[in-house]
Amino acid sequence: MKAPKLTVVIGASPNPDRYSFLAVNRLRAYNHPVVAIGKKEGDINGTPVTAEHPSLENVDTVTLYMNPLRQQEYYQYILSLHPKRIIFNPGTENPELEAMAQQQGIETLEACTLVMLGTGQY
DSSP, X not given: OOOOOOEEEETOOSOTTSXXXXXXXXXHHTTOOXXXXXXXXXXXXXXXXXXXXXXOXXXXXXXXXXXXXXXXXXXXXXXXXXXXXXEEOXXXXXXXXXXHHHHTTOEEEESOHHHHHHTTOO
16 A cells, blocks of 8 residues: 555535545545645535645645636645645646646646546556
8 A cells, every 4th residue: 555645635525526525535545644625614524624724744745626716816825835746636727836836846737636546546
């Protein structure tokens, strides 16, 4: 099994019909510590969803579940986390943020977190 990777899910939703809800659960099932950030406070099966921007260290991955326009208010926060990589899930692709991240040496992927987990690529 691969080493746990601290993952920040931005756009997390306590709505079980949302892919972010599935991602938080699947990440936890694979023993990855998760910080869930959404527009509203809530809970995903024991993982709190915060609307705050907590200060974090040793972030491996930021995975996005929010459209590019909504991402703009998170740019500075995401970059301040100094993640190793940012995953742009389908519908979240954002060339502007990708370029900003790459300039700071952050890997960017246009991929699906759920597929990556399921195929052992996470």
